[in-house]
Amino acid sequence: MTRGQQPPQQRATKKTHSMDSLKGTLAKVVLLGLVDAFAVFVMITLFLGESWAILAIAAAVTLLVNWIYLRKGGLPAKYLAPGVFFLVIFQVFVVFYSGYIAFTNYGDGHNSSKEDAISAIQMTAQKRVPDSTAFKTAVLQKDGELFLLFTAPDGTVSVGSATEPLTTVTDATLDSTGKAASLPGFETLTFAQIVANQTDILSISVPASDDPAEGSLRTADGSTAYAFKPNMVYDSNTDTFTDTETGDTFTDNGEGAFANANGDRLATGWKINVGFDNFVRAFTDPNLRAPLLNVVAWTFTFAIASVILTFSLGLFLAITFNRDDLRGKKVYRVLMILPYAFPAFLSGLVWSGILNPQFGWLNQTLLGGAEIGWLTDPVLAKISVLVVNLWLGFPYMFLVCTGALQSLPTELDEAARVDGAGAWRVFRSIKLPLLLVSIAPLLIASFAFNFNNFNVIYMLTGGGPRFEDTTRDIGSTDILITLVYKVAFGQGTGRDYGLASALAIVIFLIVATVSAISFKQTKALEEVNR
Structure with a gap:
């Protein structure tokens, strides 16, 4: 063996360490890639939902995790990071969120924003329009969701569901009576299937548009539908609801609900901060x-x-x-x-x-x-x-x-x-x-x-x-x-x-x-x- 030449055993050991290091690096890159992919998915969802504060926190945590695992050294942090992350999510966050909820009126009828409450009031207060036009109706199904296919007296065909407003379509198949009976990409339910799903079909209220004030279409038998409009009219200028049948006006009472002069409240309200009221009420x-x-x-x-x-x-x-x-x-x-x-x-x-x-x-x-x-x-x-x-x-x-x-x-x-x-x-x-x-x-x-x-x-x-x-x-x-x-x-x-x-x-x-x-x-x- 010449001077300066490493022994064969030492060269083999270095080669083994090099292979192990390469495998470890690849495993780290793959796992970190999966974590980053999930983080990006979460951040896209938060962005679409306009949850800016949580989006910022998620982005900061993602950057921190990448910095911990990509930098050299800091071995204790690499082991502690997962445990600390789950501790914060499942313990610290839960404690602080429970503390936050204690100072709100969160509960039945007060579980969302004021805008959602206004829409819910308009949707639940809908009544059939007198002398409403009858729409010929067929019941469709797609991806497990029920849709209603409507044919107006003027021949206009539209489709919608409880979650999707009415959309005009032009490629529906008409039967001998001029009623739209089917639509490409949808399955038309038979009479027996309609009977079997009667409860779900009767509960469908198809919004006329994204504005709840424009009403909806509903069917009572799966073959004919009628127009419904809310009897509670909302005025955004005065921030009030008016009952078209009784004339009562409901205003924001400052307690997360609309109430009239007698103190009667509408069933749906919204979440607000109430301070120490819950502790006092207890x-x-x-x-x-x-x-x-x-x-x-x-x-x-x-x-x-x-x-x-x-x-x-x-x-x-x-x-x-x-x-x-x-x-x-x-x-x-x-x-x-x-x-x-x-x-x-x-x-x-x-x-x-x-x-x-x-x-x-x-x-x-x-x-x-x-x-x-x-x-x-x-x-x-x-x-x-x-x-x-x-x-x-x-x-x-x-x-x-x-x-x-x-x-x-x-x-x-x-x-x-x-x-x-x-x-x-x-x-x-x-x-x-x-x-x-x-x-x-x-x-x-x-x-x-x-x-x-x-x-x-x-x-x-x-x-x-x-x-x-x-x-x-x-x-x-x-x-x-x-x-x-x-x-x-x-x-x-x-x-x-x-x-x-x-x-x-x-x-x-x-x-x-x-x-x-x-x-x-x-x-x-x-x-x-x-």
């Missing part, structure tokens, strides 16, 4: 104030009692099955964690059937046919919820306490017994304080979990039995999270996302405060037991 609305206080009290009771009961039972079983001389303890431990292996929502449904007052297994089998309202009596329902949650939650505490007990030094136990301490004194003065040091954070987490334990409440009782002093669907076993769900998704009074978001912020503040205080106490406990 504690001043007569239908919400008293139930809310009861729900808050029960939420704390449920969360604290669940933690105490599950921890107590789990610790007792962990100590019981931690004895070295106990035979078959592995089998017992497996049996103890079986409730933890089943989905909570499924267990809630099973227990709901077991505790049913009329035909439940508990009343019919064990209690000889007695009708005890385990889920219909307010007090018994709360007890039932706690018992079921104890059955679901003690396996977790059993596992945690078993692991903590096995990690304790056996010398402490032996030294205490040599000094004459009994079993109870050893547990109270040595084992329990040492257990709490390691388990206290988990107890705090368990409190936060039970504070928002939606599954067991909703699947077992649905929050009932219902309170009688409110028009809302709020019951004795409702906790704050089930109340938020009912407010948000219209259980009784329609969807009210603004109020639900305000209540969610209240939950966050309560849990955050309790957790902060608890963690401070946990730190003090660690210092005492050092």
